[in-house]
Amino acid sequence: MLREAAVGAYQMLLIVLFAPLLTGIIKKTKAFFQTRKGPRVFQPYYDLYKYMQKESVVSEHASWIFRVTPHIYLASMLTAAAIVPVVATKSFLDFTGDLILIIYLFALARFFLALAGLDAGSAFGGMGSSREMAVAAISEPAFMLPLFTMAVAAGTTNLTGIVESVINGGEGVLTLAHLMSFVALFIVAVAETGRIPVDNPDTHLELTMIHEGMMLEYSGKNLALLSVAVSIKQLLIFTLLVNIFFPWGIASAFGIGALIFGSLVFILKVTVIGIIMAIVETSFAKTRLFKVPDLLLGSFFIGLIGLVSKFVFRG
Amino acid sequence: MPVSAESLFVFMLGSLLLGAILSYVLQKKPHISIFMGYSFASMASLSGLILGPTLLLSERSLEIILPWSIFGTALQFTVDPLTAFFITVISVLGLSASVFSYGYARAYIGKQNVGLLGLFYNLFIFSMLALVSSSNTFMFLLFWEIMSLVSYFLVVFEHQDYRVRRAGFIYIVMTHIGTAFLIIAFLILYNETGSYLLFSQYAGVSQSLSPTMKSVIFILVTLGFGTKAGIVPLHIWLPKAHPAAPSNVSALMSGIMLKTAIYGFIRITFGVLGTGPLWWGGLILIIGAVSALLGVMYALMEHDIKGLLAYHSVENIGIILLGIGSALIFVSDGSHHLAMIGLTAGLFHTFNHAVFKGLLFLGAGAVHYATHTRDIEEMGGLLKRMPWTGFFFLIGSISISAIPPFNGFASEWMTFQSLLGLGTANLGAGINIMGPILAAALALTGALAAACFVKAFGIMFLALPRSAKAEKAKEVPRTMLVGMGLLASLCFLFGVVPSLVIDLLSPVTASLLSVVTIQMGGYDWLAITSIIEQGTVLGATSISPVIMLAVLMLCALLVYLIFTRFGKFRKTRIDETWNCGVAQTSNMEYTATSFSKPIRIMFRAIFRPTRKIEKEYVLKPYFTSRIKYKGGIKPFFEDTLYRPQFRFFLKLANKFTVLQSGSIQLYLSYIFVTLVVLLIFAR
Numbered sequence: 001m002l003r004e005a006a007v008g009a010y011q012m013l014l015i016v017l018f019a020p021l022l023t024g025i026i027k028k029t030k031a032f033f034q035t036r037k038g039p040r041v042f043q044p045y046y047d048l049y050k051y052m053q054k055e056s057v058v059s060e061h062a063s064w065i066f067r068v069t070p071h072i073y074l075a076s077m078l079t080a081a082a083i084v085p086v087v088a089t090k091s092f093l094d095f096t097g098d099l100i101l102i103i104y105l106f107a108l109a110r111f112f113l114a115l116a117g118l119d120a121g122s123a124f125g126g127m128g129s130s131r132e133m134a135v136a137a138i139s140e141p142a143f144m145l146p147l148f149t150m151a152v153a154a155g156t157t158n159l160t161g162i163v164e165s166v167i168n169g170g171e172g173v174l175t176l177a178h179l180m181s182f183v184a185l186f187i188v189a190v191a192e193t194g195r196i197p198v199d200n201p202d203t204h205l206e207l208t209m210i211h212e213g214m215m216l217e218y219s220g221k222n223l224a225l226l227s228v229a230v231s232i233k234q235l236l237i238f239t240l241l242v243n244i245f246f247p248w249g250i251a252s253a254f255g256i257g258a259l260i261f262g263s264l265v266f267i268l269k270v271t272v273i274g275i276i277m278a279i280v281e282t283s284f285a286k287t288r289l290f291k292v293p294d295l296l297l298g299s300f301f302i303g304l305i306g307l308v309s310k311f312v313f314r315g
Numbered sequence: 316m317p318v319s320a321e322s323l324f325v326f327m328l329g330s331l332l333l334g335a336i337l338s339y340v341l342q343k344k345p346h347i348s349i350f351m352g353y354s355f356a357s358m359a360s361l362s363g364l365i366l367g368p369t370l371l372l373s374e375r376s377l378e379i380i381l382p383w384s385i386f387g388t389a390l391q392f393t394v395d396p397l398t399a400f401f402i403t404v405i406s407v408l409g410l411s412a413s414v415f416s417y418g419y420a421r422a423y424i425g426k427q428n429v430g431l432l433g434l435f436y437n438l439f440i441f442s443m444l445a446l447v448s449s450s451n452t453f454m455f456l457l458f459w460e461i462m463s464l465v466s467y468f469l470v471v472f473e474h475q476d477y478r479v480r481r482a483g484f485i486y487i488v489m490t491h492i493g494t495a496f497l498i499i500a501f502l503i504l505y506n507e508t509g510s511y512l513l514f515s516q517y518a519g520v521s522q523s524l525s526p527t528m529k530s531v532i533f534i535l536v537t538l539g540f541g542t543k544a545g546i547v548p549l550h551i552w553l554p555k556a557h558p559a560a561p562s563n564v565s566a567l568m569s570g571i572m573l574k575t576a577i578y579g580f581i582r583i584t585f586g587v588l589g590t591g592p593l594w595w596g597g598l599i600l601i602i603g604a605v606s607a608l609l610g611v612m613y614a615l616m617e618h619d620i621k622g623l624l625a626y627h628s629v630e631n632i633g634i635i636l637l638g639i640g641s642a643l644i645f646v647s648d649g650s651h652h653l654a655m656i657g658l659t660a661g662l663f664h665t666f667n668h669a670v671f672k673g674l675l676f677l678g679a680g681a682v683h684y685a686t687h688t689r690d691i692e693e694m695g696g697l698l699k700r701m702p703w704t705g706f707f708f709l710i711g712s713i714s715i716s717a718i719p720p721f722n723g724f725a726s727e728w729m730t731f732q733s734l735l736g737l738g739t740a741n742l743g744a745g746i747n748i749m750g751p752i753l754a755a756a757l758a759l760t761g762a763l764a765a766a767c768f769v770k771a772f773g774i775m776f777l778a779l780p781r782s783a784k785a786e787k788a789k790e791v792p793r794t795m796l797v798g799m800g801l802l803a804s805l806c807f808l809f810g811v812v813p814s815l816v817i818d819l820l821s822p823v824t825a826s827l828l829s830v831v832t833i834q835m836g837g838y839d840w841l842a843i844t845s846i847i848e849q850g851t852v853l854g855a856t857s858i859s860p861v862i863m864l865a866v867l868m869l870c871a872l873l874v875y876l877i878f879t880r881f882g883k884f885r886k887t888r889i890d891e892t893w894n895c896g897v898a899q900t901s902n903m904e905y906t907a908t909s910f911s912k913p914i915r916i917m918f919r920a921i922f923r924p925t926r927k928i929e930k931e932y933v934l935k936p937y938f939t940s941r942i943k944y945k946g947g948i949k950p951f952f953e954d955t956l957y958r959p960q961f962r963f964f965l966k967l968a969n970k971f972t973v974l975q976s977g978s979i980q981l982y983l984s985y986i987f988v989t990l991v992v993l994l995i996f997a998r
Contacts, residue, residue, distance in 0.1 A: 074874045097863055130913055137914065148734075289913065311748050
C-alpha cells in the first residue's frame with residue numbers, strides 16, 4: 001500500500017518536473033530545424049520562476065471564475081497525472097479512473113479556461129474560447145474512437161488494464177488496427193496540444209491564436225499555474241500515446257531497478273514523440289481554422305479503418 | 316404508528332387534487348392561492364419522495380384499488396419497482412419546482428390568473444404520478460391524455476402572445492399524433508387478448524403474439540412515445556412549447572413529462588413485449604445517436620435560453636436511448652447481465668437529466684424573472700448581480716456537459732460502458748463496430764454540449780452586461796434559490812456517490828431483467844462499476860468519483876498553498892481589461908452568435924446557414940452609413956418533412972370546400988344521405 005502510494009507520488013512528480021523540460025526540448029528542436037539558436041531547453045523553468053515573481057493583474061470586469069480557473073486547471077491535470085500509468089503499469093490510484101475520466105478531466109479544465117476567456121469581456125478571449133470549444137468538439141470523437149478501439153481489445157476502459165493487455169499480447173498486438181489507431185491518436189494529439197497545423201503555440205497574433213487567446217488576460221502567478229498545467233497536459237497526452245500503444249519497457253512490478261529502467265524508457269519515448277511533433281510543426285504551415293475539421297475528420301477515418309479492420313480481419 | 320404505504324400514496328394524489336381545487340377557488344386572493352397551491356404540491360412531492368425510495372429499498376410493490384371506476388374500469392394503481400423509481404424522479408423535481416414557484420408565481424400576480432396556473436400545475440403533477448402508477452392500458456391512456464391536455468393549457472398560459480398560441484397549437488397536434496400511434500398499439504394488444512388487462516397480465520399473453528405483430532407494436536410505441544420524448548425528427552414541438560410555458564412548468568415538462576414517455580417505452584418493451592429481434596435495439600441506438608447529435612447542434616444555434624435548453628432535452632433523450640437501446644440488444648441475445656448495465660445507464664441518466672435540466676430551467680426562469688428577457692444576447696455580467704443563481708446555473712451547466720465530478724458524468728460513464736459492452740459482445744462484427752462509433756458520437760455530443768454551455772453561461776453571466784435590463788438585474792427571492800439549491804446539491808451528490816441512485820435501481824432491473832445492479836462488497840458506495848463479456852467470463856471496470864474528487868481537492872489545495880506562499884507579490888492588482896488601449900465596453904464583447912460561428916461553419920452541411928447583408932451608402936462604394944446583417948439557419952426538418960405534408964393537407968382541405976356552399980339545406984341533405992348510407996351498411 002505504502003509502496004504503491006510512493007510510486008504514485010513519484011509518477012506524479014516525474015510528470016510535473018519533466019513537463020516544462022519537454023516543452024523546452026520541443027522549442028529547441030524547432031529552432032534547430034529553423035536554423036535558429038533558440039532558447040535553452042531549461043528556459044520554461046526560468047519563465048515559470050519569472051512569472052511567479054511578477055504581479056498578477058486581474059480585469060475589473062472579471063468574476064471569481066477567472067480567479068479559480070488556474071487552480072482548477074492545474075488540479076485537474078495533476079489528478080489526471082495520478083491516474084495515468086507513467087513508469088509502472090500499476091499506480092496508486094489506477095482504480096479511481098479510466099480513460100473516459102481522463103478525457104473528461106481534460107474537458108473540465110477546458111470548460112473553465114474557456115469561461116475565463118470570456119470573463120474579462122475582451123474580444124480576444126472570446127475568440128479564443130469560441131475557437132477552442134469548436135476545435136475540441138470535433139477532436140473529441142477522433143480522440144475517443146482509437147482509445148475505445150484499444151479498450152474493446154482489452155475488454156476494459158481502465159488504463160492499467162489496457163496497458164497490461166498490450167504487454168501480454170506480445171508482438172501479436174502490432175496489427176493494422178493498432179497502428180491505425182496510433183496514427184489517428186497522434187493527429188488528435190497535435191490538435192489537443194495546440195500545435196501547428198491546428199494552432200500556433202508561439203504566437204500572440206490575434207488572427208491565428210486559439211489557446212493563447214484564452215490566456216491573454218492572465219499574468220504573474222496565474223499565468224505560471226496555467227503554463228505549467230498546459231505543459232503537463234501535453235506530457236499526459238504524449239504519455240497516453242506511448243504507453244497505450246508502445247508500453248514495452250514499462251515497469252510491471254515495483255522493484256527499484258524496474259522503476260529506474262521504466263523511467264528512462266518513458267523519458268526516451270516521450271522525448272521521441274516530442275521531437276517528432278517538432279518536426280511536424282516545422283514541416284507544415286498552419287492551416288486555416290476552417291480547414292482543421294478536414295484534418296480531424298481524416299484522423300477520425302483513420303481510426304475508423306483501424307476499428308473496422310480489427311473486426312473484419314480479426315487482427 | 317407507521318403510516319402505511321397505501322395511505323401515503325392516496326395522500327399524495329389527494330393533496331395534489333386538493334391543491335388544484337384550493338388554488339383555483341382562492342384565485343381572488345392571489346397570495347393565498349399561490350401559498351396553498353404550491354404547499355399542497357410540495358407536500359405531495361415530499362410524500363412521493365418518502366414513498367418511492369422506501370418501496371424500492373424494501374423491494375415491495377403496492378396494489379391500490381380505489382372504490383370508484385371510470386367507464387366500467389376499476390381505478391386500480393400498481394406501484395412496482397419501475398413505477399416507484401419514476402415516482403421518485405417526479406417527486407424530486409416536483410418538490411424543487413414547487414418551492415421555486417412560491418417566489419416565481421408572484422411575478423404573474425396582476426398579469427395572469429395565478430389561481431389557474433396553480434390548478435393546472437397541481438393537475439399536471441397529479442396526471443404524471445397517476446400515469447406511471449396506472450395498472451392497465453385504459454387508465455394509462457386516460458391519464459396520458461389528461462397530462463397532454465393539462466400541459467397544453469400550461470403551454471398557452473400566456474395566451475395573449477400570438478407566438479405562444481402558435482407554439483401551443485403545434486404542441487397539441489404533435490402530441491395527438493403520438494397518442495394516435497399509442498392507441499393503435501394498445502388496440503392491437505386488446506384485440507389479441509380480448510380485454511384491457513393489467514400490464515402484468517399482458518406480459519404473459521404477449522408471449523403468444525406472432526413476431527411480426529410484436530414488431531408492429533414495437534414500431535408503434537417507438538413512434539408514439541418518441542413523439543412525446545422528442546426524438547428527431549418528431550422533436551419539432553419541443554423547442555417551441557418549452558419556451559412558451561412558465562419556467563416552473565418548463566422544468567417539469569422537460570425534466571419529467573418527457574420521462575413519462577421513457578417510462579411507457581420501458582414498460583411496454585421490457586415489461587410486456589419482452590425478447591425481440593436484434594434490430595429493435597439497433598433502431599433505438601440509431602435514433603438515440605441521431606437525436607443526441609442533432610439536438611445539441613441545434614441547441615448551439617439557439618439564443619433563446621429556454622429554446623436552447625429544450626433542444627438539450629432532445630439531446631439527453633438521445634443519450635438515455637443509447638443506454639436503453641444497448642439493453643434491448645442484450646435482451647434479445649439473452650445476456651441479461653449486460654442488459655442490466657444499459658438499462659441502469661438509461662434510467663440513471665433519466666434521473667440525472669430530470670435533476671440538472673430542472674435546475675437549468677429554474678435558473679432560466681430566475682434569470683427571466685430578474686431581467687425580463689430570454690434572449691441571451693441581451694444578458695451578461697449576471698454573475699456579479701445574481702451570485703447564487705449564477706452559481707447554481709454553473710453547476711447545472713457542468714452537469715449537463717457530462718463533466719466530473721457531477722451527475723451527468725456518472726450516467727454518461729455508464730452509457731459509455733454499455734457501448735463498450737457492444738464492442739466486445741459475441742454478436743457479430745456489425746454490432747462490435749457500432750459500439751466504438753456510438754461512443755465517438757457520444758463523445759462528440761458531450762463536447763458540443765460543453766461548447767454550448769460555455770456559450771450559455773459565459774454570455775449570460777460573465778463579462779459586462781449587454782443591455783440595461785441585465786444591468787439592473789437583482790438576485791431573486793429566497794424560495795427560488797432554495798428550489799435551485801436543492802437540485803444543485805443533488806447534482807453534486809449523485810455525481811460523487813452515484814451508488815445512491817444505482818442501488819435504488821437494483822429492484823427495477825431485478826423486476827424487468829431478473830438481474831440486480833452491481834454490488835461490490837463493502838466498498839460499493841465508493842465507486843461505479845460496470846461489467847462486460849470477455850470471452851466467456853464477465854470482466855469488471857470501475858471508477859471512483861469520490862476518490863477522484865478527494866484527489867482533485869487535495870491537488871487544488873496544494874496548488875493554492877504554492878500560489879499564496881511563493882513569489883514577491885501577495886496580492887493581485889485589479890485593472891482594466893487589455894483592449895489595445897481602448898476602454899472596454901459591452902459591445903466589444905463576443906456575442907453568442909459570434910461564439911457559435913466556428914461551429915456553424917464547421918457543420919454547415921447540417922445547419923445550412925443563411926445570411927443577408929444590406930448596406931446603405933453615403934458615397935458608394937467606400938462610405939457606408941448603415942449595414943444590416945441577418946443570419947440564420949434553415950429549419951431542415953420543418954422544411955423537408957413537415958411543410959410538404961402541411962401543404963398537401965391544406966390542398967386537400969381546399970378541394971373539400973366545394974362541399975361547403977354555405978346553404979343549410981345542402982348540409983341537411985348531407986346528413987340525410989349519410990343516415991341512409993349508414994342504415995344500408997350498418998344493419
